[in-house]
Amino acid sequence: MARPTIKSISKRTGYSVGTVSNALRGAKSVKPETRDEIQRVAVELGYRVNLDALKLRTNKSYRIAVLVGVSTDAPDEWEGVEFTRILAGISSAITRTRYELSVFSVANSDDAMATLDRIVGGGLADGVIFTATLKNDPRIAYLQDKGFPFVSYGMSDSTRPHAFVDFDSQTAAFDATVRLIRLGHRRISLVNPPEDLIYADQRRQGYENALATARISTDPALIVSGPTTARTGKRAFQTLMQLDDKPSACICANEAMTLGVLSAAAETGVRVGPDFTVISTDDLQLSRYFVPPPTTYYVPIEETSRLLGEFMLKCLDGADPSETQKKIRATLIERQPDIPAPQQALTT
Template identity: 30%
Template structure:
């Protein structure tokens, strides 16, 4: 029986040698190679059945080399060691994973067992890099070039002459060949993927800020070879976990994100792990990273200065949460404009609000309920400003006439409300495109200090920033004279 089992091993080894083009060597060596490739060392202790019958053996059991009993059925010999002379005697398998493999192979059906070693080897050799029935070896043989030369030409390497590159590309197009993306990613240890992370406190994909920026990113990435995925977090506290999952599971090569914070653990984490990224905004955490920023210090300073020039002295600031860097910069600019005009800073006129219409409306109600309410309000965000307009109207006042309002980032709906919202420009589409271009440059090795840009926004004057009105002796309002608008954008 032992001789019969060995004979069958030799027959199977001959088949596998032909089927998988194993190297020519002695038969014991071939048998060992088969065992290694399919992780089936338990065959030394089990006999093969005589008939070639189909098998329903679990693929996962074969892949992970589980116990002999799971593969051959039954519990015989379960508690005995392989060195035991009685080991395997009572195990009479009615099915065999090898016979199943042979039967399916002869029928031309796909193999259900794939050795991890041979699978990765096939990728490394480029066997799966085919679309029109030709792999890279066959393409190289057709051109009478080495496989490495063809590979370099397909990857636009500089050490290949233009004539050879052109010849290879033309042949690849003629034969319908293109390198398999999965094989290429495996070979380069790269995911060819960039993540665009939608950052709290705004997590809605429908917001124009993120949509415009994402469209800009997409425009820049069209011909880069990278795909862009979008990820989001439900809260500030859990966002760092999203970053860790993306990086530690090797799902992305680089990241883009916005709404930087004064103390930003995302930036600290990415710098520590040396992960390429570009942020929309600056941070106090570090300045050693690439960024594009629209300067909200200008929004706070120029917005407040605009109202001062219109005659207002009670000027409020409704800003986004203070932990956001752009909000902190607005606050600094606002205070700077008051100091320049020698107007006392009143802390009660600075109100933090959620970035939403409801947040702005609630802030307006609180400000207008003060004993000495403001006559003008600078808003750090247009969604906040739209809520402020509603809150002013709810108190019986007329927005733009009784209380002036200036927004911060040119929301598309701002021009259609009544009164039309005066605000500042925010080129988010251009910013997204520039961020993507910076990321590609960073991946190519450009130092981060050369990839830092701060853009100054422009004031867009509409109708909501009316001049201060003071009642005369008869109770009528006298309208102040509007200042010149030579440096502002009229819209």
């Protein structure tokens, strides 16, 4: 079988040899949809470009960097399990392009900044994807100042627009709180991520807005923050049970925290359902196996992570930020019956 050439791709697609050549080298003069079609056909025919030569001509690395946070505080904890699925989604978005992923593990903010400096300064990638946006996030400010393409998994408080994909944390927390209020709960706790994260603030706002709408005052003692681990959830429940006026329900920021709450409740003889109601957000569908399985707000992580890759490609093509911003609303999954709040406060 003859080796595929630019001419054979031109014959298959109907585009001129010049258009095919420009599309295969990623020229911006070719419409994105045309470029995608030509590159797809090239892959189908088994066409292989001399990538080393292409890199020299275009001064590009054809790599997309993904920063992955690695916890050093609790290496034995369930934290960051979703990263494998995020990487899979990004990979699926770029699979028919020349781009490859480069994963960089970072332990903290200083480590992330040093890594970004190496990536940008050393030409190690053409764009960056990262998660867990912070208040006054230095990564965002740095990349914007450098004019370097990036997509964040999470909104930011930057005054300059940028590409992002986000789960609508504020709405999920609001809806979860309203759901519990309608069941008669008045002492509702929030087990939240670290307060320097943007989405922690969003969840708190949604929670407090729902309480205010129902004319219920916010009790700071019912809000417990910490790393998104099962250990945090367990400690949060233990702390909440020490209050004189105990909560009858809680909203957990993710499944790991929920698992910790369920474990602590079982150890202290509190029956989740009849005695205490738990709702989880940021669901990855693993909580269906918990005992008892909690009601959750499901996040389609495959969709969100695929969009990260798609938006990254658009950013590399020079797309306007308005074309690369998306908030995704969670889907309620009812795994527990709507049991009204207990009339008596917990005495554990």
